[in-house]
Amino acid sequence: MVFSTLSDPFLLAAFLTGLGALGLTLLLGAQIVILRMSLRRRERLERAVIAKWRPLLMAALADAPPESLPALPGRERLPFLRLWLHLHLSVRGEASEALNEVGYRLGCDRIARDLLNNGNRAERLLGVLVTGHLRDKSAWHDILQLASAPDSATSLQALWALVQADADKAMREMMPVLLRREDWALPQVANILQDAQDICARYLSDALLQLEARHLVRALHLAEALRVTIPAAQLATLLHGDNTELVIAALRLAQDPVLLDDVRARLAHPEWRVRVHASKALGRIGDHSDIPRLQGMLGDRQWWVRYRAAQALVGLPFMRAGEAEALVAASGDRFAADMLRHVLSEREAG
Structure with a gap:
């Protein structure tokens, strides 16, 4: 009876389909269990890293850096960098320098460069952020390559890292790029360049003489966002042009009687x-x-x-x-x- 049932090609196909679905269900269940176990291991590791390193980092922030630091094992590197970055977001000035001192002592600059070259997308972004906070000029070439990559998020953060490392050099090399990258939101670009307004103004004024109309509008909007003063002679020329968007952008910048x-x-x-x-x-x-x-x-x-x-x-x-x-x-x-x-x-x- 079973043989005769399975000899029917339609019933056999249904039977095999059921077996396949059962196998896939079991496989999916096993994958979910493995992922949950992996997530719990990562969470335990994160808690252990925070318990181990947070007191040391807080001591550095309190101007009492430890004379010696424990080793930073490979499995602790990524959780430590995330903790280090989290603290960096809430401090500035001398406190930021204290965190950087600890970072350099632990070789975070080398770890970040390795992430830039060998990490996945999330790890590369982590490496960019670490390099930017460290103001590490030795990673300039790697960051510069990422700043020209098509990935908007990573490339924009790479621009920020370059500005942190050397604002003048960053503007000299990246001004033509940032004025053509329409996928970079201008408010974000302006926020990145906020602390380098004077340097940006110099290179932006030079760029205005060489840009096409559609990029020139973006340049003028950036100048407005950064409160950069454009020479009146340049604005006068734009005000008498035929491009409506350029005329409007120039009017928005008109501040000189x-x-x-x-x-x-x-x-x-x-x-x-x-x-x-x-x-x-x-x-x-x-x-x-x-x-x-x-x-x-x-x-x-x-x-x-x-x-x-x-x-x-x-x-x-x-x-x-x-x-x-x-x-x-x-x-x-x-x-x-x-x-x-x-x-x-x-x-x-x-």
């Missing part, structure tokens, strides 16, 4: 976004003669232009108390008066 005539000329631009930013720029650098110009912008057909013009007008640094209210009363345009009242009420509420 030398640019007043160039900014005023953009108030009549056919693109309403340009008129918005021209109005905002006048609010920063305009003089008394710009009050009628901004009043005229209150009649623009675009609501955002009227709104930003009203904000600029009310926020002019020389605008005295009561003058804005007088402008409302004197306005013959109901929509302009309503916009001024709206902005004044916002300022009072704020």
Whole structure:
């Protein structure tokens, strides 16, 4: 009976499929057990490493580094580096140097370089972070290669490590790269370069003369994020260009009254976004003669232009108390008066 059942090819296929599914289920169960056991071993190791090394690292932070340190076995290296990095995130200055002293004494620089060359993605990222905090220039070539890799997260952290090691050299070698890497979020790039603003400003100004338009917009946005001053002559050239995005980016950076005539000329631009930013720029650098110009912008057909013009007008640094209210009363345009009242009420509420 069994033989006749299994002789049927369909029943035989079903039988073998069931056996295969059972085998796969048992295999999956065994894999889950192994993974859980491995996870528990790692957790025990992490706790042991923290118990062993945290007191020593805390002593170093308290300006009492131990005269001798125990060996750092291979199996403890990764948990120790994670603990060391965790402490680094909460300290600066002399405390950071104390952690670095311990790191160098234990050979963390060599361990990090090995991770950079032989580790998996997570280990390479760990190596990058350790190298950056150690400011280890000996790993420059390895980090530079990672900074040009397509992996956005690792390459961005590699840029940070390069800036930590030698900001001037990093900007000289990486400025063209970071202005072309559109996968690097500008807020993150700006945060990395925050402590190297003066160095960045020098190389950024030089780069503006060589970039294509689409990369030039990114460069100007980075300059804005870092509060880098771009020479007025360069901005004036951009303000008279045909690229709308470049004109807007240049208007956002306009801080010098030398640019007043160039900014005023953009108030009549056919693109309403340009008129918005021209109005905002006048609010920063305009003089008394710009009050009628901004009043005229209150009649623009675009609501955002009227709104930003009203904000600029009310926020002019020389605008005295009561003058804005007088402008409302004197306005013959109901929509302009309503916009001024709206902005004044916002300022009072704020």
